[in-house]
Amino acid sequence: MYVAEGAPLTPGELDQIDAYWRAANYLSVGQIYLMGNPLLREPLTAEHVKPRLLGHWGTTPGLNFLYAHLNRIIAARGQDLLYVTGPGHGGPGLVANTWLEGSYSEVYPSISRDEAGMSRLFTQFSFPGGVPSHVSPETPGSIHEGGELGYSLAHAYGAVFDNPDLVAACVIGDGEAETGPLAASWHSNKFLDPVGDGAVLPILHLNGYKIANPTVLARIGDHELTALLTGYGYRPYLVDGSDPATMHQLLAATLDEVFDRIAEIQRDARSGAVTDRPQWPMIVFRTPKGWTGPKVVDGLPVEGTWRAHQVPLSAARDDEAHLAQLQEWMRSYRPGELFDETGAPRAEVVDWLPTGEARMGANPHTNGGRSPRALDLPDFRTYAVKVAEPGHSTAEPTRVLGGWLRDVMTANEPYHNFRLVGPDETESNRLGAVLETTGKAWQGEVAEVDLNLSRHGRVMEILSEHTCQGWLEGYLLTGRHGLFSCYEAFVHIVDSMVNQHAKWLKVTRKLAWRKSIPSLNYLLTSHVWRQDHNGFSHQDPGFIDHVVNKKAEVVRVYLPPDANTLLSVADHCLRSMDYVNVIVAGKQPEPNWLDIDAAALHCARGLGIWDWASNDAGDPDVVMACAGDVPTLEILAAVDLLRTHLPDLRVRVVNVVDLMRLQPDTEHPHGLPDAEFDAIFTTDRPVIFAYHGYPTLIHRLTYRRHGHHNLHVRGYKEEGTTTTPFDMLVINDMDRFHLVIDVIDRVPGLARKAAVVRQKMVDLRTEHHEYIRRTGEDLPIVRDWTWRAEQ
Numbered sequence: 143m144y145v146a147e148g149a150p151l152t153p154g155e156l157d158q159i160d161a162y163w164r165a166a167n168y169l170s171v172g173q174i175y176l177m178g179n180p181l182l183r184e185p186l187t188a189e190h191v192k193p194r195l196l197g198h199w200g201t202t203p204g205l206n207f208l209y210a211h212l213n214r215i216i217a218a219r220g221q222d223l224l225y226v227t228g229p230g231h232g233g234p235g236l237v238a239n240t241w242l243e244g245s246y247s248e249v250y251p252s253i254s255r256d257e258a259g260m261s262r263l264f265t266q267f268s269f270p271g272g273v274p275s276h277v278s279p280e281t282p283g284s285i286h287e288g289g290e291l292g293y294s295l296a297h298a299y300g301a302v303f304d305n306p307d308l309v310a311a312c313v314i315g316d317g318e319a320e321t322g323p324l325a326a327s328w329h330s331n332k333f334l335d336p337v338g339d340g341a342v343l344p345i346l347h348l349n350g351y352k353i354a355n356p357t358v359l360a361r362i363g364d365h366e367l368t369a370l371l372t373g374y375g376y377r378p379y380l381v382d383g384s385d386p387a388t389m390h391q392l393l394a395a396t397l398d399e400v401f402d403r404i405a406e407i408q409r410d411a412r413s414g415a416v417t418d419r420p421q422w423p424m425i426v427f428r429t430p431k432g433w434t435g436p437k438v439v440d441g442l443p444v445e446g447t448w449r450a451h452q453v454p455l456s457a458a459r460d461d462e463a464h465l466a467q468l469q470e471w472m473r474s475y476r477p478g479e480l481f482d483e484t485g486a487p488r489a490e491v492v493d494w495l496p497t498g499e500a501r502m503g504a505n506p507h508t509n510g511g512r513s514p515r516a517l518d519l520p521d522f523r524t525y526a527v528k529v530a531e532p533g534h535s536t537a538e539p540t541r542v543l544g545g546w547l548r549d550v551m552t553a554n555e556p557y558h559n560f561r562l563v564g565p566d567e568t569e570s571n572r573l574g575a576v577l578e579t580t581g582k583a584w585q586g587e588v589a590e591v592d593l594n595l596s597r598h599g600r601v602m603e604i605l606s607e608h609t610c611q612g613w614l615e616g617y618l619l620t621g622r623h624g625l626f627s628c629y630e631a632f633v634h635i636v637d638s639m640v641n642q643h644a645k646w647l648k649v650t651r652k653l654a655w656r657k658s659i660p661s662l663n664y665l666l667t668s669h670v671w672r673q674d675h676n677g678f679s680h681q682d683p684g685f686i687d688h689v690v691n692k693k694a695e696v697v698r699v700y701l702p703p704d705a706n707t708l709l710s711v712a713d714h715c716l717r718s719m720d721y722v723n724v725i726v727a728g729k730q731p732e733p734n735w736l737d738i739d740a741a742a743l744h745c746a747r748g749l750g751i752w753d754w755a756s757n758d759a760g761d762p763d764v765v766m767a768c769a770g771d772v773p774t775l776e777i778l779a780a781v782d783l784l785r786t787h788l789p790d791l792r793v794r795v796v797n798v799v800d801l802m803r804l805q806p807d808t809e810h811p812h813g814l815p816d817a818e819f820d821a822i823f824t825t826d827r828p829v830i831f832a833y834h835g836y837p838t839l840i841h842r843l844t845y846r847r848h849g850h851h852n853l854h855v856r857g858y859k860e861e862g863t864t865t866t867p868f869d870m871l872v873i874n875d876m877d878r879f880h881l882v883i884d885v886i887d888r889v890p891g892l893a894r895k896a897a898v899v900r901q902k903m904v905d906l907r908t909e910h911h912e913y914i915r916r917t918g919e920d921l922p923i924v925r926d927w928t929w930r931a932e933q
């Protein structure tokens with residue numbers, strides 16, 4: 143590893159930066175422990191100590207040290223810089239720093255920079271009605287909560303894509319570095335364009351420990367660690383030690399060198415002088431866990447060990463010795479030198495800090511972006527497929543969407559604010575048209591056989607769903623737009639990440655000072671019903687269930703039944719803000735049901751009666767409902783059979799695009815009022831519902847509805863394999879024949895009258911079973927079926 147030389151700080155500067163660091167440490171400890179006596183004007187007593195001691199000290203002094211020195215870089219160079227805190231449990235540190243720089247009190251005026259404000263600052267931390275323990279959305283300057291470890295580096299890269307002047311300093315916990323998502327995201331440097339993107343400065347916080355264990359990276363020796371980081375394509379600089387004065391000089395010298403290096407890389411790339419992939423600098427910051435905290439507690443070593451992780455003096459309220467030690471610890475920062483009589487930070491402690499938007503707590507990138515801009519969206523209607531008759535032509539919906547996305551890409555190229563991410567599936571998902579206007583980002587070596595790779599591409603493909611998700615989140619959190627296209631089954635890999643993002647959105651909605659950010663849009667294609675060639679491993683529609691657990695005001699789920707409805711839904715989603723939108727759509731040739739005007743109207747309604755497919759004359763015997771492209775086809779095929787074999791049966795067809803319409807309006811902003819729901823679905827007729835995913839979800843969403851007891855849902859019931867497309871439906875009992883059987887079984891009085899039809903349906907299922915085993919393909923009556931307009 144490289145070690146920077148020199149001692150760039152004058153004695154005065156060293157004192158100043160050290161005082162700032164001590165102030166940040168003092169304020170961090172105060173937040174963890176105190177609810178009174180913030181300036182230690184009187185001897186500390188039990189009443190000053192919070193009853194529940196919550197927080198994480200161990201990582202905090204390191205975070206504060208880095209924040210202090212990054213302030214110096216911003217002040218000296220005017221560098222546009224944001225700070226990503228991988229160990230987000232170091233929340234008190236970020237709150238302390240933003241309070242010192244003033245950005246905290248601007249957002250929360252009651253937490254003023256005086257004694258009363260400091261008292262509130264301390265009390266509110268991890269306290270009922272106060273602020274959470276992590277670098278939560280409530281923390282100014284944060285785009286990364288860091289509670290769930292692993293996503294810091296991907297977020298940092300996402301933030302700097304298309305922000306050429308921005309540097310994201312990203313602190314990575316050495317424990318965090320053991321996670322899969324973090325391990326994969328080192329490779330982001332193969333996708334970062336030094337011309338059009340900014341830079342990330344990864345800082346591995348090698349404090350040696352996690353909660354109760356050493357970290358892997360701290361115990362492999364410097365040789366292996368250097369090889370690992372170099373192998374990831376970085377140039378590691380070691381900042382190692384525990385003597386504050388030495389460490390101030392060393393980190394200052396190192397930061398000078400790495401920021402020079404970043405500037406040089408960018409200059410070389412932007413002038414066209416160098417086109418090779420640069421070896422970006424990074425820092426290995428090896429300092430004791432719990433640095434400057436209690437060295438020994440109850441006879442056991444704490445500083446520099448895993449014992450420093452949370453609250454080192456856990457009995458400060460009840461144990462005299464702990465209380466005395468806490469007071470001694472806080473006094474060791476010499477608060478009298480740091481804060482004046484009013485409790486404000488002394489001028490010399492903070493007068494060298496960056497000001498205004500240059501402060502990391504006020505960087506506009508961290509709050510909706512420096513220059514947020516809505517997307518210019520070409521009129522989706524002009525991309526429509528022609529539909530003269532419902533069901534008479536076919537299209538590959540995602541391929542049609544690809545044409546529109548290509549032009550979205552082109553229209554917004556001047557603003558550098560739109561990216562498509564995915565794990566190696568853009569072409570497979572038939573969105574390849576976008577590659578007519580942009581390339582796939584790639585800074586690695588290029589072979590002759592490669593196609594569409596480009597150093598400046600805005601399609602981002604890496605075979606890590608975690609990294610895709612992290613990049614996109616970072617990009618959105620800094621005010622730009624994007625779409626994540628993914629195989630439906632494998633998007634589950636990011637279940638937990640979408641949880642965290644949805645939580646972020648829920649909390650930010652309540653924070654008036656937080657600006658809106660563009661929605662997180664998923665296009666899930668290659669879905670459960672059309673993964674028959676790949677088989678069971680590729681079949682899983684459960685992401686919808688997962689997302690629907692999140693707060694209603696945040697999540698939206700769309701199941702467009704054909705190409706034109708997909709266009710309309712995608713247009714809607716790319717215009718929206720602050721949501722998680724999930725679109726599930728097929729890529730295989732499928733019937734076109736609606737012309738573009740009908741499609742737009744249907745999507746605006748969210749669900750509706752398809753009159754042209756119904757013969758109920760306003761009074762149905764049965765409602766045939768569907769949500770999803772394959773279920774829609776199957777319902778219509780079942781309706782065709784019903785109309786042929788049971789022509790007197792009055793059938794109403796209802797299609798659902800916006801799944802959230804099914805919930806009552808008391809539960810979801812898109813929910814249909816009961817009166818409307820009752821009118822469409824009836825309260826007393828059987829509803830046979832073919833649904834794209836697991837049937838239980840439809841029951842969950844509709845259980846309060848009056849007609850719920852009449853609702854019979856077919857969907858995926860975990861029967862999957864490599865088989866024919868229609869067999870997938872048969873093995874899950876959602877095929878047209880079974881749907882007809884369901885109708886016969888559910889409509890009162892029909893069972894006896896339609897016994898022969900029922901038997902025929904059972905026989906057709908048997909015939910199907912034998913036929914596919916003999917021929918390897920579906921029955922011609924299934925393969926060649928089309929909707930008959932004349933019925």
Ligand SMILES: Cc1ncc(C[n+]2csc(CCOP(=O)(O)OP(=O)(O)O)c2C)c(N)n1
Nearest residue numbers: 201229289290291315316317318351352353
């Ligand atoms: C994904 C995930 N798994 C487990 C945890 C529980 N956890 C919280 S902090 C921590 C240790 C973190 O160690 P490190 O990244 O080294 O941070 P630091 O030493 O700086 O506190 C763990 C395991 C978590 N927050 N996230």
Ligand SMILES: [Mg+2]
Nearest residue numbers: 316317349351
């Ligand atoms: Mg650690």
